[in-house]
Amino acid sequence: MPRLVMKFGGTSVADLDRIRNVARHVKREVDAGYDVAVVVSAMSGVTNQLVAWCRDAAVLHDAREYDAVVATGEEVTAGLLAIVLQGMGINARSWQGWQLPLLTDNAHASARIAGINGDELIRRFKEHNQVAVIAGFQGLHKDTNRITTLGRGGSDTSAVAVAAAIGAERCDIYTDVDGVYTTDPRVVPKARRLDKVAFEEMLEMASLGAKVMQVRSIELGMVHNVRIFVRSSFVKPEDIDPKQTPPGTLICDESEIMEQQVVTGIAFSKDEAQISIRAVQDKPGVAAAIFGPLSEGNINVDMIVQNVSGDGKTTDLTFTVPSADFDRAKATIEKAKGEIGYARIDGAQDVAKISAIGIGMRSHAGVAAEAFKALAEKNINIRAITTSEIKFSVLIDAAYTELAVRTLHSLYGLDKA
């Protein structure tokens, strides 16, 4: 029988009524002929309580003990869902990370998956028609025999890893939105839900702030070619027509996407700040002198723009940081003025980054140029530009964010009919 992974987040399992709703979704897929592995998060609020207790216990707490405490949230949900499924006549059992085992490295609180063997789950599918209910977000470090967790949102990654291990036809991510949109529908009412989006595009969108899924889960899906379907957990199972494709977005290999748009989506991120260093010495080691201290200060630098020097001696260098880190970043650069050597610093908070993403850009020239023209026509000043193979980003005044997003959304034909 074909295999399916279904993943439900915290709001989808917030209480027993919602867990019963999840169980009916599972039953629907079992009835449709799937062998099912379900991956669940903690009931919403539970993880926050556990994290708060750890913080109360000690500000600087041992990540190994933190993991042992917070992993219990998912274990509770898994057991409860197994009980509910059994009550509906479905053979089900819960699995904790150490029971599978889902092996990880030793980076407690943000561990990376090292391996997972799906043989036992597959044997139980075949011999017992047993649904596997798996506690997400957690694994086991084999050498120490201790519980690890995968970081916030890690249940997505658990789900994709399980799907790869059991060779699932699809990994369904049930969430509080019904798919991935061309841009944020709250900003652009004409935003459309995408039927399909390529892994690479979704990676860019996720890292640019479309918070549908954890970035690592998409990387993992891309590496193992796990088809990920983002769909709503708020649809009642009874309202789903088994003969029709339900609403949602399939994240898949680009070869599965027939008619690729040039631009698939417009992402944006406010709360950026820009720092420009004027008349920097144009010599080897300057970039390291600037970004080394920022990295040591745990300041996350995003866009970096450096022009070719005009006079061969000095150049201007611009980069962005989260708005909250603006003052700290400026102070760091001022402190290192001796090593760097520059004339002055200009800065701006309240800037926004607007990005257009699309695999089609690879084969289409002049995509970004159209955007620059369209933005200019709206009198939106572009502060900086960066491009990559499948996206380009512009830095503008934050006040123009919505206007810019709407402009590009229309420009690339993304508005719904």
Next chain:
Amino acid sequence: MPRLVMKFGGTSVADLDRIRNVARHVKREVDAGYDVAVVVSAMSGVTNQLVAWCRDAAVLHDAREYDAVVATGEEVTAGLLAIVLQGMGINARSWQGWQLPLLTDNAHASARIAGINGDELIRRFKEHNQVAVIAGFQGLHKDTNRITTLGRGGSDTSAVAVAAAIGAERCDIYTDVDGVYTTDPRVVPKARRLDKVAFEEMLEMASLGAKVMQVRSIELGMVHNVRIFVRSSFVKPEDIDPKQTPPGTLICDESEIMEQQVVTGIAFSKDEAQISIRAVQDKPGVAAAIFGPLSEGNINVDMIVQNVSGDGKTTDLTFTVPSADFDRAKATIEKAKGEIGYARIDGAQDVAKISAIGIGMRSHAGVAAEAFKALAEKNINIRAITTSEIKFSVLIDAAYTELAVRTLHSLYGLDKA
């Protein structure tokens, strides 16, 4: 270094402040030179919430899933206490049942301990001065690799098992009373705390309703000769003089008790009901015909008194059941009248069982006779009597419970000076 097990129940770890108090108790023993293993229960209220969720999930829920869910409560406490201890500069780590592993049989929700290997804990004591913080109440069934729990109060049993495995000098049970008393101090203000009590005596007291410890933990202590010290968790660690024996009761082998009293304690249990079957056929198989159906109906029969038949044909048979089961027990016997054969049933609710317990009874004749006389002088009618090697019990009208307990308490010299 000598080894010590410290066990803290749910009210002793109810919140972070109380967990910090526990950590200071642990530090006190570490400073005194002990290698320490701490066994903890779930924060009070947590287990009830988990149990309620399981019941909400399904009235008849899979005990294996129930165990997986409820075991998380102790895991949270163990992690939090380890964090707090580390914050106080003490090397500590948490252990879940499957990590030790504490192996049990397959009787989920009331599993019995099969074995526990203390070598790794001892190695860490020696090489790292590491305190072991162990989640109580839980174990692992090896064949299935699934979590088991030991039943309510199971953390006591976990603690005694760990103490046996690491060869601890003592197993300290911190609880909300400061020891074991000669009787309930709420009934007899002159009740005295016992300095020492023998395992056999404590077993009788525990099973008779002195709810200080789980009966199985005392059995385990007796088999492995683990000295158990019951003491208060409400005493502040700072108020304890390390040079003095703290208040509490040592449960130990009788050979450790120098001056054994004839009677050590008076136990009582209200809410009993008595059923007397008159003129039962005195023939083989009658007892089975009576108690078989009661056992099948899950009715817990306590005292059984059957007299030798006077006429060789019929006899009277009396037994007690919990008051709540009285009607059901009577109906069961009436239904089986055909097989049993008897004249009529007499019953009484509102009866109480008073027991005197003491190892010294073995070597002293006439101990019970003194009680019968003293009770008669107070005009307390004795409905039935049973005796064993180290205790005797009388059944009386419940209204006389307090008077009878006080009378026997004084009679055997148990009143405090």
